[in-house]
Amino acid sequence: MNRYFYIDAEGKQKGTFSPEELRREGIKRDTLVWTQGMEQWRRAEEIEELYSLFSDTYREPQVIADQPAVRYDRPGEAAGPQTHRPMPKTWLVESILVTILPFMLCSSVLSLLGIIGIVYAAQVESFYNRGDYAASLESSRSAAKWTRIAMWIAIGWIALIVIGIILFVVFIGSLSGLAGMSDLLNT
């Protein structure tokens, strides 16, 4: 749960409020809000955590009428609940990639992090289809966390290998001169 500032009708900045308190403040879809980690003020409806404030009031009169349109818009989510909230990012592609790639770099321990990522990523869709949006979002965040950790360690590891090899070659080169260098390259 983040705490948000918002800009009221008079253009004054107010805060901080939890999403529930924001609802009581009566913010609208286009109210500008800001919380830690955001680069700029954004419309409240663009924030995943705040979207539910509006979908509740908005959804009720037209639940049934809207449903076919939703299904046509997103065929991949046909089994989804009757809301307009898009499914949180699953991170499935990334977590699968960070599970395979470490095997190429002799750092298979990282694959375990990738597998944790896959487990959370799979939950995102399950929870979403069950209609549990909050849990889905939670899983999405966890999947993102583990996948990112694995990805950055992998990138750091590649950097370490590249720098290590370059330093080694430079070192050998300076020790034994050009002749040694060409021996190394010819082996």
Place this chain on the structure above:
Amino acid sequence: MGKGLKIAIGAAVSVLLVAALYLFYIFDPEAQPLFPKCPFLLVTGYECPGCGSQRAVHSLLHLDIGAALKYNAFMVLALPYIFLGIYLEYFGGKKRYPGIEKFFFDKWSAVVLLVVIIAYWILRNLL
């Protein structure tokens, strides 16, 4: 994350990958002591599912697909899958081909993949 920062990170990672590929091209991991060794192989004496993939990459860069398959068939076959994933995720393929993403990067494809990895792991040490 800002757009500029994203591009900077993307560029840095690309440079790193090109450098890594270049090193894998000029040096043979088979003959050089420079490249990392598999900790699993060192400890247990059994090959992990990734063993041989550095040599396979070296062979592939020299267009020797036969040798690459011999070093690590799984990795060679997984490469197109990896490239597909990178295309889908980072180069807009997701929006253009949502069906392909659904099919190849579903949770069940993740399960299939893990089963294949484990099967390959066992078989390569038995055979």
